């Protein structure tokens with residue numbers, strides 16, 4: 001057993017406590033000082049006791065929270081891949097022994113026996129330091145990314161979804177006549193951190209990109225969107241602004257009614273990427289015409305979860321490029337920096353919050 005100072009929850013019951021606790025020792029020989037951890041819906045869902053699939057590590061009656069982290073190597077142990085002072089991001093999923101886990105793709109785990117740091121059966125990173133193995137740490141290429149590299153974990157989900165998009169879009173050509181995506185239309189549902197990272201990525205590819213919610217959004221959000229050439233539409237006011245002939249939908253709301261509202265406007269060969277989860281969302285009606293349309297238009301409705309280590313590397317490249325653009329507003333995605341003792345942020349969310357983070361050092 002080892003004493004740590006951090007934030008714990010009892011999975012799946014919930015609650016959040018900050019203090020000193022005895023935990024089962026981590027596997028690995030590289031010690032990492034935690035600099036920042038991000039807070040996301042998964043952490044809040046765990047604290048609220050809403051996520052039945054979560055569980056504590058074997059032999060512990062609690063889980064150290066946190067799966068979105070940026071750290072600094074304190075002691076590289078026997079690793080030659082890292083040196084003291086390097087910035088690193090730890091990966092969330094730890095492989096089980098199914099075929100996908102064995103090929104480095106626990107994001108596509110085929111029997112559910114993988115573990116997830118801070119979520120399912122492994123302690124997370126909301127603590128002053130942790131120990132890990134080389135294979136589960138990704139080096140941050142550029143130390144100027146200190147202020148925003150904590151966004152790597154949420155961004156890695158987007159890079160995986162882009163891979164899924166690449167795979168399913170092979171069934172028919174959905175690019176423009178000139179082979180780019182210029183003029184193609186993407187609608188992202190939701191205005192949280194993942195929705196922003198998706199919209200920025202599709203806009204980057206050349207899609208004419210709309211982000212939408214059922215209420216207006218604050219000035220900080222509007223400024224970031226304007227920088228990345230993304231249009232915001234409050235669909236509760238004027239949903240016609242979104243129009244028809246959408247090529248790609250990305251959902252981060254998990255609300256079936258909203259998903260189908262826009263799914264019905266997909267163009268031929270359109271693709272809907274489902275990412276948001278909300279078990280409490282109400283049921284919605286799907287009728288025979290929806291199915292006919294899906295078939296006649298070759299529509300694709302596809303779910304995507306988590307990401308592999310390669311997507312963390314791609315996420316870092318993308319964030320570095322965005323972060324180094326002139327007058328980049330990337331840092332403004334982080335709207336609140338909290339102390340580890342501020343455990344109230346797990347139960348209250350500032351309406352203008354995009355991403356809240358905890359500063360550990």
Ligand code: DN4
Pocket residue numbers: 040041042157189190191192193194195212213214215252253254255258275276277278304305306307
């Ligand atoms: P978030 O900040 O809670 O984002 C959800 C967004 O959806 C918020 O902007 C919501 O707005 C919006 N929303 C909710 N209902 C509706 C609706 N009916 N119409 C339009 N917008 C709506 O969470 P996040 O950005 O961190 O993550 C997005 C989703 O992805 C969450 O459900 C996560 O659980 C899920 N997720 C999945 C993975 C994975 O598959 C990883 C990380 C997150 P408002 O209600 O705040 O106004 O690996």
Ligand code: BGC
Pocket residue numbers: 040042067092093116119153154157305306307
């Ligand atoms: C994480 C994923 C993880 C998922 C589990 C998300 O917040 O980003 O890595 O697989 O939660 O539901």
Ligand code: ZN
Pocket residue numbers: 039040041042043067068154
């Ligand atoms: Zn998360």
